[in-house]
Amino acid sequence: MRQHLFFCRKNRLTLSLTALFIVVIMAFYFIKSTHKVLIHCSSQINSVFGDNETYPTFSGIYTFMLDDGQGYISVNGIFHTQSDTYTVQKIIKISLHTVSYDQVFYDIKQASVQSLTGDNLPDTLYVRYILSPFTVIALDKTLHNSYLIRNLYSPVLVCNPMN
DSSP: OOOGGGGGHHOOOOOOOHHHHHHHHHHHHHHHHOOOOEEEEEEEEEEEEETTTSSSSSEEEEEEESSSSSSEEEEEEEEEEESEEEEEEEEEEEEEEEEETTEEEEEEEEEEEEOTTOOOOHHHHHIIIIIIIIEEEEEEEEEEEEEEEOOSEEEEEEEEOOO
């Protein structure tokens, strides 16, 4: 009696490896398709860091490109102190970790900061006023086409998605 084709040892091994390969490809596709994009948006800001004319101000644009676990924040604008004016052109690579699932707080840690050619803002002013090395933010979808980005204490800015 002749043995059936599927029960041959060589064919069973080939079928098993093929099935394993298909499962691995499907798992990779599933993981890649569930990659979560948080936000890609831009917002204009005019910050006054105090109650009188001696405090510094920043007028510029923050651009957020935040994916699940990492991302970039671009900061461009003009920083004014009482005596000086600085140009701000920075790209910050960050790591992003969820702090609280119920209120959607994220811990942002800077991996690297790149100053572009026109940037002349001193690092001390950058860390104090523009973006701290350790930041916690919340992202809330407010309307169909905007996000509210806030810190632990108050709303900071409304961010509109980029097309």
